[in-house]
Every structure is written in structure tokens, then in C-alpha cells.
Amino acid sequence: MEIISKFAETAIPSIHLRTLAAFVPILEERKAEIEKIQRKTFVYDDKRLTRNELDVYYPLNSTLTKNGKTPILVFVYGGGFNTGSRQLPEPFSMGYRMLGSFYAHRGFITIIPDYRLVPEVKFPAASEDIRDAVNWIFTNADIIGIPSISAPDVDAIFVMGHSAGDMHTKVLTLYPPVSNTVHPRLKGVVWFGGTWSFDERFRVEVATQQYYGSQVQQKEREPRALWNGLSDEQIKNLPDILLVRAEREPDMILESWEGMLLDIEKRRGQAPRAIICKGHNHISPNWALCSGEGEEWGEEVVEWMKARLALE
Template sequence: MDVIKEFQDTTIEKINMPTLAAFIPVLNEKKAEIDKIERKEFQYGQKNRHYLDVYYPPTTCALSTSNGKLPVLFFIYGGGYNTGSRRLPEPYEMGYRALGSSFAARGFLTVIPDYRLVPEVRFPSASEDLRDALLWVAGHAAEVAGEAKEPESARTELDPGCVFMLAHSAGAAHTLVLHLYPPLRASLAEKAAEVGLRVRGLVLNGSPWYFGVRGEKFTTTGPVKFYFGGEAQQKEREPGALWAALGEEDVRGLPEVLLLQAEREPDWLKVETKEIMNKEIREKLGVVGRELEETYIAAGHNHVSMNWVLGTGDAEGEKWGDDVVEWIKARLV
């Protein structure tokens, strides 16, 4: 973490590769320990990116819901809408391997799905993939848990009624679209009832809320424009606009929300998450008698480092992960 704190720039494009480079040697040193957590691959759909990895918690630390089953944590990575993979190429392959193992070691059956990217797809295909991954895991609960082979892996059936989603950056935007865009929200609700799926909490890390810079001009990056459409479409499809369009009954039915933010995010994202997004979510929840905690600030971190510190053994850097686990554990039933 000391190296990360020395970075002066907070621009995501400029700190991305240096951040990864800072953690790779540490994660490689921890490889044997990280690899002790069993991981299995499953196919949840028919497309080339319809695969997911499941990380099995050790029996000694597996958490349990009130019905004696395993709670489930989905991690949805970011990548600017056009990059990202649950299994990164060398020398970066330990990144999400460490993250998945880290949350499994904290007691969750942890799932990391791939989803389709720009330019293969446009709105809302990536969110549809997340929906399908959730439904597939819930519908194959006994099979997924039963596929654990290592003696120390927990084989207790997973609980499809106790699912949480931790989503980062563009992955958080896709997660919000899944729960806020009316056609997707309706299809998820209908199909979830068939498999007993219930998403109880959304932990959103560095999530976009509005696209572009409003004023005389409206500008966005190429992948955003390709995926979400032109200016008019973006203003209808961005998470903040979808949130504003929700009715009271819609709000009542949403999972609980925790907002995360790295201390050293770019200024635009600091304002968007902590001030605008937090305020607008809090106000609408308040109308229906629900609350939103203050945005969690991960000390010392930049936009990229929070995910990559997990599994390094850096107590200060991993504190955010421990605190998220405590937030979720307080909501296990």
C-alpha cells in the first residue's frame, strides 16, 4: 500500500498498470496460499463469455444462513465496458484469483462471472448476462456446492435466497442497470421466483452514476457511447436516470445498498459517488422509510488497488474487505 500512496496522479488510465505492477510480486509470493482455496469453472449460458468461477470456502470458516446453507457473494469486475475477465492473462492472473479466494476464505461461496463486452454487445446485454449467471447459480444450487472436490471445502448447499453482489466500476453500472432498468428488473423478478433467488444486498464500488459532462457539451468515451447509445439514449439509460424514474413500490423491492469509494478516486468520481449518488439514493429510500449508510471510504486506495490488495496479507489495505464482510454478515438470515 505504501507504493500506491506515493502515486500522485489519480487518473484511472494512468494509475491502472502501475497499480497492478505493484501488487503482482506480492500476490505471486502468496500463490501457494491463495491456491489452497478450491476453484471450479461452470458454463451458465451459450455464448463464448458465459462462464463463471466458483470459489469454495473452507469448512473451518464457512458462513451459514439461518437454514444452514452457504451465503453467496457475486463479484462483478469492471474494465471500462470493453475489457475485463475473471481469468486475466499472465502476469496478472493472480488478481481475481486472489480476490475470489479471499472472500471464500472469509466464509462465502464466491462467484465471479464473465459477461459480454463492447464491441460484441450493446445495452443491456452485459446486465442480461449478470441476470442469467445469478439465475443459473440459484437454479443449480445443489450441483454447484456438490462439485467441491477438496476434502477441506464446504459442501453445504448454497442458499439462493441469500445472495449479495459486490460490483466495481463499469461492473457496478451493469449491476445497477440489472436492478433499475424496468424490462430487466421485471424479468429478473419473474425468473427469480422460479429458482428461489433473492439478491439481498448490492455493494457498489466506484460506480458511475451519470455519464458525460453536462453543460454546453455532452461527452463520453467511445465504449460508453457504443454500449449505451447516443446522448439522448445515455441520459435515459445511465444509472442515475433509471434511479430517478423508480416508483415507491420499485424502491421498496430493491436490495439494500452500500456505496464504496477509494480515498484517491479521480475528483469527478469522488463527487459523483459520495455527494450526488449517495444523496439521491438516500432521499428516495427515505420516502419509503429505508436508510442508506454514509459512503464507505477505503483509506489510501485508488480506483484500482482495492481489488488487487486482497490476498496480499496487508491488514491496512484489506480492511475494506473485512468491513464489507461484516456489513453482509449483519444481513444474513
């Protein structure tokens, strides 16, 4: 974290690879502990030949739900709509293994699916892929379970998305053609480091145009518009929402964050629970997991999920 604190820039292209490189040697030193967590890979959509797999990370000791089963966290990585993978190449192979290990060590079966990217697909295909992964988990608990821990609890599924993955998770939550086709009732969603509304800085990006379409379509499809399009009853029936961002996000995300807080409080009658990842930039929070420093935000997410389980 000391190295990260010296990065004056917050723009994602400026800090991306530098941030990853800072954590590589730290995570390599902790590789043995990280790899104590068993990982298995499954195909969740056999109709496609690529980007149709998910990785399951198994806790050594489960956090138990009221059903005596193991809760599930699905993590949706980012990558600007046109990059990203559940397993990264060397020298970055500890990401996202460290994230799967971190939450598995805290008792959650942690699942990281791949999804399709632009230019292959357009809105809302990536969110449909995440939906398909969640639905596959819901109907295949017996397949992903292992004898050494309690069975997966498909009534206790959380979904956390970061950056572009946050955007896909918001669509999964707020866009009825997708949200209405998610089979399980999600226990909670974590919106992490994505934007709420699109300004000119976001609209002109090539990947944004490829995925969301024209500026008119972007305006109709931005999370704020999807939120405003829901009825009061639909808002009431949404799963619990946790908001997370880094302390040193790009200006666009910081500005959008304030509007999101106000919009959610206005419609739900109370301020949403929010976590600020102290000292972090946009990239560093996930990479800090299992590093021994800068992990506090992750512990807070775990506490929030366990509190949702306690309310059952």
C-alpha cells in the first residue's frame, strides 16, 4: 500500500499495470497460503465454446446459514467491457485467485465466472451471461458441492461486481428483462467502483459505444435511468445493496457516486450502506486481498454479508 499511495494519478490507464505490478511480489510470497483454497472449474453454458466457464473456490471451514449450508459469493470482474478474465496470465496469475481465496477463507463458496466481451456482444449480453452463471449455480448445487464442507446454499447467493463488472451487476439488479429471469432471490448485491450515470468522458470511449450503443441508447441504459424506470414496488423488492468504492477513484466515478447515494436514499427512504476503501485507487482493492495490507474493506464486505445471513 505504501507504493500505491505514491501514485499521484487516479486515471485508470495510468495506474492499472503499475498497481498490478506492485502487488505481484507480495502475492507471490503468499502463494502457498492462497493456494490452500481448492479451486474447480465448470462449464455453465455448454451452448457456447468460449468464455462460458466459472471457477469455484471452496472454504476450508464454512460460514453456515440457517439451513446449515454454505453461502455463496459470485464475483464479476471488470476490464472496461473489452478485457478481463477469471484467470489472468503470468505474471498476474494470483488475480483473481487471491480474491477467491480471501472470501473462501472467510467461509463463503466464491465463484468467478467469465462473460463475453465487446466487440463480440452488446448490451445486455454480459449481464445475461452473469445471470446464466447464477442460474446454473442455482440448479447445480449438487454438482459444485464437495464432501468436505456443507452443501452450497442457493438461498444465500450474493453478487459483487467491480468496475465494468459493477455495471453488469447493476443491470442484473435493475433491468427487468434480465433481473426478472434470475432464478434465485439474491441475498444481496455489492456495487463496487462503477459509474451511475454516463457523462461525456464515458460516452466517447470506444468500448462504451460498442457495448451500450449510441448516446441516446447509453442514456436509456445507464444505471441511473434503469433505477428511475423502476416502480416503487420494484425498488422495494430489490435485494439489499452495498456500495463500495476506492478512496482515490477517477473524478467521473467520484462525481457519479454522490448522485447514486442521493438517488438510492430518496427512493428507499434511508442512506445506503457504503464502504470507502481507504488509501486505495480504482485497481488496488481487489489486489490487496490476501496481501496482508489494505484488506479492511474486504472484511467489511464479509461482515455485511454475514449480517444479511443473520437476518434470515
